[in-house]
Amino acid sequence: MGRGRAKAKQTKVARELKYYSPDTDLRALEQELHQQSGQQHGPAEDSRWDEDEDDDRWAPGDR
Template sequence: MGRGRAKAKQQKVARELKYSTHFADLDALQRELGVSKPDSSGAGPEPDAVDDEYEDWTGTDR
């Protein structure tokens, strides 16, 4: 006995989380975590550099 009140409160909190719209300040979160913004120069190394890294394993040359 006594579980009904706790369960009702959990359901209320779950409904609030599900149906309410929360605003997240992502810039503030990045500053807090110390994450730098990605540079706009591109995404990752050049494909040729990645291929050269694995040439030793495959034994093939291009």
């Protein structure tokens, strides 16, 4: 047994995370977003991965 104490702790931590709302510095957030607006790197821009290149590698040899 002994699961009750661990589960109670997990429930307490989950509840704290769900309802905790720290003070947000909106000015700092706005400045950070403006700085990053010119430096966006998304998954669509990632040149290391191209779906079309890897399709043949996983396709069966008998076509």
